[in-house]
Amino acid sequence: LLREGSFGxxxxxxxxxxxNRYNGDLxxxxxxxVSRTIGMAERYQEGKIxxxxxxxxxxxxxxxxxxxxxxxxxxHLNGKDIAFHLALASIWEIISLTDRYINEEKPWELAKQxxxxxxxxxxxxxxxxxxxxxxxxxxFLPETSEKILNAFQEMPSQEIVTHAIALFPRIEEIxxxxxxxxxxxxxxxxxxxxxxxxxxxxSLRNTILADKTK
Numbered sequence: 001l002l003r004e005g006s007f008g009x010x011x012x013x014x015x016x017x018x019x020n021r022y023n024g025d026l027x028x029x030x031x032x033x034v035s036r037t038i039g040m041a042e043r044y045q046e047g048k049i050x051x052x053x054x055x056x057x058x059x060x061x062x063x064x065x066x067x068x069x070x071x072x073x074x075x076h077l078n079g080k081d082i083a084f085h086l087a088l089a090s091i092w093e094i095i096s097l098t099d100r101y102i103n104e105e106k107p108w109e110l111a112k113q114x115x116x117x118x119x120x121x122x123x124x125x126x127x128x129x130x131x132x133x134x135x136x137x138x139x140f141l142p143e144t145s146e147k148i149l150n151a152f153q154e155m156p157s158q159e160i161v162t163h164a165i166a167l168f169p170r171i172e173e174i175x176x177x178x179x180x181x182x183x184x185x186x187x188x189x190x191x192x193x194x195x196x197x198x199x200x201x202x203s204l205r206n207t208i209l210a211d212k213t214k
Contacts, residue, residue, distance in 0.1 A: 031168040037126045041162040051158040052121035066132045098129045127152045127160045
């Protein structure tokens with residue numbers, strides 16, 4: 001919600017925008033990055049990622065952005081205008097850059113060539129970045145931050161050990177069959193716009209509420 005507008009100013013809110021933001025930024029953005037990284041670490045490295053040097057141009061760019069992230073966020077939050085949306089946008093820029101890094105390096109192709117050392121280096125930089133993202137998100141999503149840090153445990157040897165987690169289940173519009181089931185069960189009270197981890201559209205929500213008043 002903080003990404004939708006400037007703090008202290010009016011901003012529009014709709015459930016459709018909320019769901020799009022959730023599915024886009026959280027489920028498909030952050031959640032997918034964490035999930036695919038852990039999946040590759042377990043597939044190629046048995047869940048253990050060794051410390052690796054920074055060598056490529058994109059790796060150096062990624063590390064530089066990560067190191068600047070705390071200062072960038074502080075600048076957005078400690079200025080005359082508190083800009084939560086800009087602070088969060090800077091975090092999601094790192095997420096996008098990390099996704100680009102993975103897609104350009106293609107560790108799945110390197111696996112076919114048995115280049116395990118290079119795969120380890122890629123995953124180390126991604127895991128390092130995921131930890132930095134989690135720390136930056138701590139004031140905004142404390143529980144999620146803790147889960148990510150636990151999923152990428154940094155050992156005294158600087159090795160990172162991964163553990164599988166599920167962060168953000170995708171929100172889908174409720175289908176007509178589910179709506180019929182809800183009606184058939186005779187449920188009287190509904191949480192607004194959210195039933196059984198499935199989001200409903202405004203039109204279907206209004207239909208339910210209309211039925212309740214009849």
